[in-house]
Amino acid sequence: MAVPFIHHPAFDANFDPRHRFPMSKFSRLAEILVEDGVVGPAGYHVPAPALPGWLRLAHDPRYVDQVLFSAVPPAIEKAIGFSVDEKVAMRSRCATGGTVLAARLALAEGLACNTAGGSHHAGRDGGAGFSVFNDVAVAACVLLADGDASRILVVDCDVHQGDGTARIFAAEPRVFTLSIHAERNYPADKARSDLDVGLADGLGDEAYLSALSEALDAASARSRPDLVFYNAGVDPHRDDRLGRLALTDAGLAERDRRVVGYFRERGVAVAAVIGGGYSRDIEALARRHSILHRVANEFA
Structure with a gap:
């Protein structure tokens, strides 16, 4: 399957292509996965926008409303790194x-991958670090509230610490947060x-994989x-503009293979998100992100 x-x-x-956040990588990633046959004939599953009630499970209702009505205070927009207009809110x-x-497809099928997600710097009171809503935190809260999962592990391998996720779940014993970062x-x-x-x-491939x-x-x-949420950020790559580690393409692939394989061998569902990755070369960056989806197909 x-x-x-x-x-x-x-x-x-x-x-704007000159912005520090490489927004166009999401479109190019989706195109590459189709062009290379990584996505099958059935194509993508298309999500509905997160409901406001879902967002309020992980974020302060006032902040959620500020985003939804394009009224985010300038100080929070500065922390995020861009203006939060209607298009950004919908994104x-x-x-x-x-x-x-x-997450829901992973529970049904064992493994599923988003072509976005991993906005792990957003905390309960507001966004930060290119993160508006903390998608993994929201999803974990939704599944716990619906009774679809009872014990959740977040494996965050983005090069930056998953600080927002850690703070949101600091007092939630049903969610365990693991962050491996520079x-x-x-x-x-x-x-x-x-x-x-x-x-x-x-740090390079061998030492990273051992840790x-x-x-x-x-x-x-x-x-x-x-259930495991896996943040497969590619910013530990040696060529990443905002990373400080030195993984290769092969190292990223083996990292993804080890994380997904570890839990699938134990019968645990894995929902993967792409996390961070920063480069002016959108083609190279999108192909780097596609490593996750190529590895995931090894477990089909």
Whole structure:
């Protein structure tokens, strides 16, 4: 059975190509997956925008309304890194809806992948670090509220710490947060995840994969999840503009293979999101993100 892949045209809010956030990568990623036959004939699953009630499970209702009505305070927009207009709000709702759909499809099929998501810097009171809504946090809250999952593990392999996710779930014992990140990278003010693995600058494939294996064993034993959210950020890559690590394409592929394989071998559902990745070369960046979906098809 084909692995379900999720995409919505609204994932791309059509930023100026000169913007620091490479928005067009989402459209190009979706095109590449079709061109290369990674997505099967049935095409993508298209998510509905996240409902306001879903968003309020993880975020302060006042902040949710500020986003929905294009009234985000300038200080929060500055922390996010771009203006939150109607198009950005819809993009954020659709990306979050995509992660909710990925989680539900993962529970049904074992594995599903979004072509967006991983906005892990958004906290309960507002966004930050190119993150408007914390899609993984919202999806986890929705599944817990609906009774579709009882114990959730977040495996965050973005190069930046998943600080927003950690803070949202700091007092929620049903959600275990694991963050494997470059210790000296953004954010300067780190949160406390249930398990943090801070890595030294310049770490390469072999050392990274060794640290990953140890972390997966520890997090799995402590959390005993029935669902895993996997943030497969490609910013640990050696060519990433905002990363500080030195993984290769092969290293990213093996990382994805180990995370997905670890939990699928144990019968645990995995919902994967693409996380961060930063480059002026959109073609190279989108192909880097496509590694996740290519690896996922190995588990079809």
